[in-house]
Amino acid sequence: MARPLPGYAPEGVLQPGIDRYINQLLPPRDAVLAEMERLAKRERIPIIGPACGRLLALVAQVSGARRIFEMGSAIGYSTVWLARAIGQEGKIYWTDADPKNLVRARQFLRRAGVLNRVEMLEGDALVSLKKTPGMFDMIFIDVGKEQYPAALHLAFPRLRRGGLLIADNVLWYGRAARPAKRGDRSTRSIQQFNREIHANKRLFPVILPLRDGVAVCRKG
Numbered sequence: 388m389a390r391p392l393p394g395y396a397p398e399g400v401l402q403p404g405i406d407r408y409i410n411q412l413l414p415p416r417d418a419v420l421a422e423m424e425r426l427a428k429r430e431r432i433p434i435i436g437p438a439c440g441r442l443l444a445l446v447a448q449v450s451g452a453r454r455i456f457e458m459g460s461a462i463g464y465s466t467v468w469l470a471r472a473i474g475q476e477g478k479i480y481w482t483d484a485d486p487k488n489l490v491r492a493r494q495f496l497r498r499a500g501v502l503n504r505v506e507m508l509e510g511d512a513l514v515s516l517k518k519t520p521g522m523f524d525m526i527f528i529d530v531g532k533e534q535y536p537a538a539l540h541l542a543f544p545r546l547r548r549g550g551l552l553i554a555d556n557v558l559w560y561g562r563a564a565r566p567a568k569r570g571d572r573s574t575r576s577i578q579q580f581n582r583e584i585h586a587n588k589r590l591f592p593v594i595l596p597l598r599d600g601v602a603v604c605r606k607g
């Protein structure tokens with residue numbers, strides 16, 4: 388196992404005390420989200436967590452997003468935050484390659500009262516995006532880290548002007564800020580993704596060092 392990085396926090400890049408402080412300020416979640424958080428902790432499912440969930444919901448609400456494509460949804464935790472934020476008329480695409488996640492996510496989404504605004508696409512999220520016609524107000528990238536550059540190339544043309552591209556884990560437990568070790572393809576891919584969103588003249592990116600780093604980019 389790799390030696391912990393200086394300042395390494397198991398849950399992300401924030402100092403553990405700061406992360407705890409932010410999280411203990413948050414209002415309690417409803418029964419469904421709370422159960423999902425417990426399941427994720429028990430089974431080590433890497434969900435975005437409540438602070439980033441609130442960020443996604445906030446960004447969706449202030450931008451008035453109605454049609455969202457999520458790449459990598461697991462048990463549907465981030466989907467619930469986004470689906471609630473877009474309201475009754477909104478539509479969000481849940482995608483995941485793991486069929487076990489589909490079954491669990493469907494149950495949670497039903498219990499959260501949002502299943503009717505979610506379309507569930509099992510399989511490779513990049514392929515699912517290619518197969519789904521139309522433009523999106525928001526695309527959220529949370530697939531395997533080596534796939535981030537490819538996901539960006541597919542997502543960018545599918546965002547409407549003024550749309551938002553969001554990606555989780557862009558600081559990758561701090562590794563993104565250090566030279567990548569030989570063979571560390573995940574870190575190299577995240578670094579490439581971060582360079583590309585900043586080099587793209589039509590994207591206006593901000594990296595927020597919340598949890599493991601979230602990139603929020605507006606397409607102009």
Ligand SMILES: C[S@@+](CC[C@H](N)C(=O)[O-])C[C@H]1O[C@@H](n2cnc3c(N)ncnc32)[C@H](O)[C@@H]1O
Binds near residue numbers: 436461482488
């Ligand atoms: C970090 S988890 C997603 C967590 C979720 N966004 C949340 O915060 O609640 C990543 C998920 O993406 C899935 N995944 C990884 N690469 C994928 C791909 N290319 N296509 C579809 N699913 C993928 C994995 O099965 C895993 O469930």
